[in-house]
Amino acid sequence: xxxxxxxxxxxxxxxxxxxxxxxxxxxxxxxxxxxxxxxxxxxxxxxxxxxxxxxxxxxxxxxxxxxxxxxxxxxxxxxxxxxxxxxxxxxxxxxxxxxxxxxxxxxxxxxxxxxxxxxxxxxxxxxxxxxxxxxxxxxxxxxxxxxxxxxxxxxxxxxxxxxxxxxxxxxxxxxxxxxxxxxxxxxxxxxxxxxxxxxxxxxxxxxxxxxxxxxxxxxxxxxxxxxxxxxxxxxxxxxxxxxxxxxxxxxxxxxxxxxxxx
Numbered sequence: 001x002x003x004x005x006x007x008x009x010x011x012x013x014x015x016x017x018x019x020x021x022x023x024x025x026x027x028x029x030x031x032x033x034x035x036x037x038x039x040x041x042x043x044x045x046x047x048x049x050x051x052x053x054x055x056x057x058x059x060x061x062x063x064x065x066x067x068x069x070x071x072x073x074x075x076x077x078x079x080x081x082x083x084x085x086x087x088x089x090x091x092x093x094x095x096x097x098x099x100x101x102x103x104x105x106x107x108x109x110x111x112x113x114x115x116x117x118x119x120x121x122x123x124x125x126x127x128x129x130x131x132x133x134x135x136x137x138x139x140x141x142x143x144x145x146x147x148x149x150x151x152x153x154x155x156x157x158x159x160x161x162x163x164x165x166x167x168x169x170x171x172x173x174x175x176x177x178x179x180x181x182x183x184x185x186x187x188x189x190x191x192x193x194x195x196x197x198x199x200x201x202x203x204x205x206x207x208x209x210x211x212x213x214x215x216x217x218x219x220x221x222x223x224x225x226x227x228x229x230x231x232x233x234x235x236x237x238x239x240x241x242x243x244x245x246x247x248x249x250x251x252x253x254x255x256x257x258x259x260x261x262x
Contacts, residue, residue: 006213010049010220017050017192017221018057018228019235020166020185020244024221025050029161030254032213039095041210043161044203048214050196053221058190060229066186074147075169075187076194079155083195086159087202099259102161106252109171110245146176151191158195159202166192167248181241182232189229 009031013024025046032042061067090098150172157168166188173184203209232240 003216006216007220010053010217010222011224012220013049013217014053014056014221014224014226015228016224016247017053017166017189018060018225018230019232019240020170020247024053025161028217030258033258037210039098040090040203040206040208043090044200044206044208045210045214045217047158047196047200047203048209048211049217049221050192051200052215052218053225054189054192054196056222057225057229058193060226061186061189064229064233066183066233067190068187069190071147071187072190072194074144075151075154075173076191078148078151079158079191079195080198082152082155083159083198084202086156086161087199087206089156089160096259098160099255103252103255103259105157105161106167106248106255109167110248110252114245143177146172150176151195154191155195155198158192158199170244181237181244182235185232185240189225 009028010024013027016027017024025043028046028049029042032045033039037045058067093101150169153172154166154169166185169188169191170181170184173179173187174181177184179187200209
């Protein structure tokens, strides 16, 4: 029965991963905590599962030719280093403060997605359709800097909260890089592979990874991600955005409640 619970939870996490560009840790960490595991074990085991889940969805997106590997590496490579910072920070703070911080982060992300919608509407009215050539280098430079910053922050979150970093990467790509939500989700899922591998290795070195549980969750996630990534391109952007923000809102409530419980 326990094995079925882990596999079923993995499938659900995989479906959400493909639809929302997350690794699934925001489903798996609460589950593991509810089953009695401590916070370091929960985030470490979640990281192992996310490696499998995100790889599954990324393979499917690659087959559909919707990935820019240059963008993925620009965001993902800095995260390899910063994920270890997140792993280290888990040793410095009590569990309840990390849960409360995660809840705040989720609410901030809802605001970031909404802010981008407002910016898009304004830019369509104010910006000329044809950009001058002299602005090209400036745009590329800003894009590179924001990509590196996005990846760096995502890496810290991956190690600190046991997530792949997608809950921050998707809003920041939409806000700072001007990506559509579907492109941001597809890129985010590929970067999650990189961040979760780095985070998993860091947690494994500390002896926190539960290998059997993580593999069961990952197998379920592999199946779920294959399902959702096939359907994502067919969904309207507005619906995907609504689902993403609703998910973040519900999750933030859960983490605030969990932090209050201590």
